Amino acid sequence: MITAIIIDDEQHCTDRIKNLLKPYKDTITLIGDFSTVDSGIKGIENLKPDVVFLDVQIHDRTGFDVLKSVNHHAFEVIFTTAFEAFAIQAFKFSAVDYLLKPIDEDDFKLAIDKLNSKIEAKDFSKKVDALLNNISKTDVHKKITIPTVEGLEFLEVSDIIRCEADVNYTTIFTKDAKKILVSKTLKSFEALLANCNFFRVHNSHLINLDYIKKYTKGKGGYVTLIDNSTIEVSTRRKDDFLKAIG
Amino acid sequence: MKRLLPTVMLLFLSVFVCAQQKEIDSLNELLKKHKELDTIRLNILNSLSYHYESVNTEHGLVVSDQAIALAQKLNYKEQLARAYINKANNYISAGKDSLALKLYYKTLDIFNSKNSLEGSAKVFYGIARIHQNWADYNTAILYYNKGFQIFELKQDNLKMAKMLNGIGICQMYSNEYSKAIETFIKALRYYETENYTETTEYGIVLTNIGIIYNRMGNKLNLALKYNEQAVEVLKKTGYKIGLSNSLNNLANTYDNLKQPLKAIELQQESYNICKEVGYKAGMASALTNIGIAYTSVPDNEKAIHYLKQALPIYNELGNKYNLSIVEYYLGETFLEMPSSKSNLLKAEYHLMQAYKISKETGNLQIQADANNTLSKLFGLRGDYKNALEFKTVATVLKDSMASQDLKDEITRLEVKYEYDKKADLVKAEHDKNQALANAEIERQKLIKKGSIISGVVLFLLAISGLFLYKRKRDAVTQKQEAEFNTKVANTELKALRAQMNPHFIFNSLNSVNDYISKNDVESASTYLTKFAKIMRQTLENSNQNEISLEDDLKVLDLYLQIESMRLKNKFTYKIKVDDAIDTENTLVPPLILQPFIENSIWHGISKKESEGHIDIGIKKEGNMLVCTVDDNGVGRTLNAATGSTENKSLGISITKSRIDILNKKKNTNGDVKMIDKEQGVRVEVMLPLQLAF
Structure with a gap:
């Protein structure tokens, strides 16, 4: 049985989650709900829940303040938010789950399923560190938090030179010449890194524009990165690419 | 045997001036008038002796002696020298060479003391002539050359030619035929330079060339040509001796061509001329040659007749060489006559004479021939002992002559070889020149071709350069234009999308309102949640002109969920994407199908009483993406029949505009087709297939 608490300053939001949890009463028990940061911190420390549904904006403070203040991190967090772009990106980077309000039944189900499949939350403190960072x-x-075969890997964006697609896997090439194989599509990395000066030059290649050493003209041409790898630029992407590096 | 000595060559040396009786006569007139012993008379005497030289040597000698006496008396050295020369020349003509030589040396002393080069040259010429007569050809050539050098210094072409003529004669006697011909031709060229071709001198050189060709035996055509030319020239000049000699030579050529009668006729003519001017050597020569010619007719009587006439003249002239030849032919001819004792005796006498005289002159040929014929004669008499002796002597002579013959043969071959070689050289030279000329022509052609080609190439380069420049310029212009158009199109599209969103929003809000009014809070909440989700995605997508088909289909799916929920599951739907399409890599304008689906739901399915179904298909056709919306609703016809106001859907018109703009922007032919089926409507939206990568 999974224990859960809700920290949210709006009653209708709390009610919505309660409603959504009803179908899962056999697996998840709600053991408390709090409407302020302080009460939430206390609640976590006293109740020691397995999962916390945490609102981002709690009055004039945030859910991150809750995480900063609690001493132990042996729990999963599912953030709930209406529209905080900055926060959503952080969640994505840190591989922390989140639900958008108004919460869709289907999305909620996915989150709960994921929760059930997690055996333990041993890496969560690291995730939280990454998130707060x-x-x-x-x-x-x-x-960015990267789930690998061995566990979670935390990589600074500036360490990534490029990503290469391999069907449903992606290989990440880092500055210290490490290759990390991740069971995620290149598209997901493209979505994650598009605003960090990364550019998908080819169906199979996402590159960090900061690390281009040379561009050689051609039909599409190709780029040489600082690790001396040469990456083909797709003909269709050439114009956009040139604009991006322009 | 007969053909052994077919000719008696009579070569003459050119003289300074043509002898003309007329001139001699006028000079004699002058001499008679001018009796005073002064320089004028001396001059006349000298001129007269000079002219007598080739006409009458006896008179010439007398006159020259008078001149010498007068010159000595007047102490006029130049004229004395001149007189000496004239006397010497007359001596030579008379065959008294050694006397002439003495006079020449005397003259040379005078010229040396006077430092007169020209005078010396004339003397050298005379000395050369004498050595030539003595068959000392090397010495003769030496003196001719001395003369030539002096005349060359004086740039006297005519005298140079004369010296060359002498050298040529000496070379001919030395059997150096090709050298001789070369020298003679050089002489001809000098005469031709001075336009001195209708003269005795020129004719003489021609004669000499004719003689050589005649001797070579294998160039008789050339011999005939030169001899005929010589006869022609000399007839014009009126130099009788020369003419007789050239006729003699021409006759010899005909003789060689085995036309003895023609030869005899010409010799006769020659003889008459010689007789006319009292040129005894010429007469003798003509008589001898006529005689020899008759032996080959054969007419022995006539042969003997003519040969006998030649004998006393040669005796008188002391020309033993020719004398021995005449004697031999006489002997041989007598032997040819019907064998009588007297004839045999006469033959023996003449042959013995021939042998004796030829021994003196060292003519091996005649010696051998004479002995051979004598052996034959003694054989006829039955005196085999003597016959054998003569035969033995003949054989010995033949052997020693054979080597001479061999030498001659070798010489002949050498001459022939040199000739051929020269011909080859000339041919090679011609070929070379021809080749050079051809090469030059080729080169010119090549240059011409090259310049044409390079011109054409340059022209083409210029044209293509212009073309490329224009294309590039056009491309730049086009690009700018295209960029501008894109901007306009994007703005328009954005505006259209902006119109799209409220349209969708208000439709949705209407639905929520519907739930609330029916007091179905639960459904309203779910509906609104879905609506929020679809709004979120639509907003995200609306930033982009194109989104991946995958994302667009997600939104469509969400939309269909909402609508089916609102219609209480009155219809089912299916989205089918062709396997050939990579939804992630295919780009489409966002929500392009949404208005058609909406149309199907609200105008097709909602009015239908039974449950409906909508099929959404995405296929690839060539380079087009075909998206279809297929419903089994009431269709448009029914709509028209029921009379319900067929408002032209705002969404559809917006979509059509979007596709038009897209066509302009991407230069494609996207299209929307609405097909009325038996039941329901089928909409086909053709979009250009665009790939992200």
Whole structure:
């Protein structure tokens, strides 16, 4: 049985989650709900829930303040938010789950399913560290959380030279010449890194524009990156690419 | 045997001036008038002796002696020298060479003391002539050359030619035929330079060339040509001796061509001329040659008749060489006559004479021939002992002559070889020149071709350069134009999308309102949540002109969910994407199908009483993406029949505009087709297939 609490300053939002949790009463028990940051912190420390539905905006403070203040992090967090773009990016980077309000039944189901499949939350404190780091930092110094075979890997965006697609996997090439194989599509990385000066030059290649050493003209041409790898530029992407590096 | 000595060559040397009786006569007139012993008379005497030289040597000698006496008396050295020369020349003509030589040396002393080069040259010429007569050809050539060098210094072409003529004669006697011909031709050229072709000198050189060709035996055509030319020239000049000699030579050529009668006729003519001017050597020569010619007719009587006439003249002239030849032919001819004792005796006598005289002159040929014929004669008499002796001597002579013959043969071959070689050289030279000329022509052609080609190439380059420049310029212009158009199109599209959103929003809000009014809070909440989600995605997509088909289909799916919920599951739907399409990599304008689906739902399905179905298909056809919306609703015809106001859907008109703009922008032919089916409507939207990568 999974125990859960809700921290949200709006009653109708709390009610909505309660409603949504009804079909899962056999697996998830709601053991408390709080409407302020402080009460939430106390609630976490006293109740020690497995999962916290955490609102981002709680009066004049945030859900991140809750995370900063709690001492132990042996729980999963599912943020709930209406429209905080900055926060959503941070969640994505840190691979922290979130639900958008008004919460869709289907989305909620996916989140609960994911929760059930997680055996333990041993890496969560690291995730939280990454999240808290990402909230405060500029894009390039943000860290992305990458689930690998061995566990979670935290990579600073500026460490990534390029990503290469391999069907449903992606290989990440880092500055220190490491290759990391991730079971995520290149598209997901493109979505994640598009605002960090990354550009998908080819169906199979996402590159960090900061690390281009040379562009060689051609039909589409190709770029040489600082690790001396040469990456073909797709003909259709050439114009956009040139605009991006222009 | 007969053909062994077919000719007696009579070569003459050119003289300074043509002898003309007329001139001699006028000079004699002058001499008679001018009796005073002064330089004028001396001059006349000298001129007269000079002219007598080739006409009458006896008179010439007398006159020259008078001149010498007068010159000595007047102590006029130049004229004395002149007189000496004239006397010497007359001596030579008379065959008294050694006397002439003495006079020449005397003259040379005078010229040396006077430092007169020209005078020396004349003397050298005379000395050369004498050595030539003595068959000392090397010495003769030496003196001719001395003369030539002096005349060359004086740039006297005519005298140079004369010296060359002498050298040529000496070379001919030395059997150096090709050299001789070369020298003679050089002489001809000098005469031709001075336009001195209708003269005795020129004719003489022609004669000499004719003689050589005649001797070579294999160039008789050339011999005939030169001899005829010589006869022609000399007839014009009126130099009788020369003419007789050239006729003699022409006759010899005919003889060689085995036309003895023609030869005899010409010799006769020659003889008459010689007799006319009292040129005894010429007469003798003509008589001898006529005689020899008759032996080959054969007419022995006539042969003997003519040969006998030649004998006393040669005796008188002391020309033993020719004398031995005449004697031999006489002997041989007598032997040819019917064998009588007297004839045999006469033959023996003449042959013995021939042998004796030829021994003196060292003529091996005649010696051998004479002995051979004598052997034959003694054989006829039955005196085999003597016959054998003569035969033995003949054989020995033949052997020693054979080597001479061999030498001659070798010489002949050498001459022939040199000739051919020269001909080859000339041919090679001609070929070379021809080749050079051809090469030059080729080169010119090549240059011409090259310049034409390079011109054409340059022209083409210029044209293509212009073309490329224009294309590039056009491309730049086009690009700018295109960029501008894109901007306009994008703005228009954005505006259209902006119109799109409220349209959708208000439709949705109407639905929510519907739930609320029916007091179905639960459904309203779910509906609104879905609506929020679709709004979120639509807003995200609206920033972009094109989104991936995958994303667009997600939104469509969401939209269909909402609508089916609102219509209480009155219809089912299916989205089918062709396997050939990579939804992630295919780009489409966002929500392009949405208005058609909306139309199907609200105008097709909602009015239908039974449950409806909508099929959405995405296919690839060539380079077009075909999106279809297929419903089994009431269709447009029914709509028209029921009379319900067929408002032209705002969404559809907007979509059509979007596609038009897209066509303009991408230069494609996207299209929308609405097909009325038996039941329902089928909409086909053709879009250009665009790939992200």
